[in-house]
Amino acid sequence: MKLKVKLFANFREAAKNKEVEVSVKGNTVNDVVSALVHDYPKLEPLMLNGKEIKPYVNVLLNGKSVRDQGGFTSKVKEGDDIALFPPVSGG
């Protein structure tokens, strides 16, 4: 399925886009991130530790953090609104 993903901060810089469309094989947040990293390899060091999503990566599924839902194995479906943002530390 095709999904649109919104990106913030250095995720956006790495993909050079505020929003990207990816073809996702599978139906979990993990699969969305795999598809993203495949299309935008510069995201890999920011988002992945081997095959695992780095714990600091915040994923919003339809406006809510997946941390409060099923984590990175949360199910996604066509039309879902997904946003990825890193915590930022600047002051």
Place this chain on the structure above:
Amino acid sequence: MALKGHREVQELTDYDRKRYNRQMMIKGFGEEGQKKLKNTRVFVAGVGGLGSPVLTYLAVAGFGHLTIADMDVVDLSNLNRQILHWDKDVGAVKVNSGFEKLTRINPQIEIEKFQGKIDENNVYDLTKGHDIIIDAMDNFPTRYLLNRAALEHKIPFIHASVWGLEGRLTTIIPGKTPCFECIFPNAPPKEVFPILGAMPGVLGTLQVTEAIKVILGIGKPITNRLLLYDGEYMEFHEIPVNKNPKCPACGG
């Protein structure tokens, strides 16, 4: 509210009534509100990009006591955003440079300096006796410590952070809202981050707005919500945030 020893209540003077007249006209503010600010002790961690606007606006609002903490000296590359520091201050200790400007911006308030690193041994004592902590730090490890101190003293913690043309903001009320560690259980890697001075300008003034509201009990603070400010597209996104029942800092 936490009190450091005996605190004598400061009354408003005629000077105060005139100086703060325009803000006392705000709904829910009045002389009573101004007196609350005069008797409020604020701990501001960081006298840098966020700290500069935060401290400037806290000072002009008439908060009676500001404690300013920073370990660094002013670097030329700070000056694109750290508006309390000027060219002549390059090489100076930031708390001294900040103190000099703030005492001139508002000579009527009390300002206490701490030059050094906030660590797990001193954070509780440094923040003790304050009514609110404002996060103007540039790193996650110190933010986690300040969050713990706010939980320990049961005082509000106003968080902001910035990156590039973006910023984040949330207000933490111990016992009522998720804490900083509930929201950000994992720190991002350390980096030299890109930043435009106007971003901490926006976020810092939002932090002061929150501090005023929380102290006066007016309006609705950004609790249980995280603001994602996207300056590149001029969008303000709000994300609901929840307590983590397994939070090692607050226990959920």
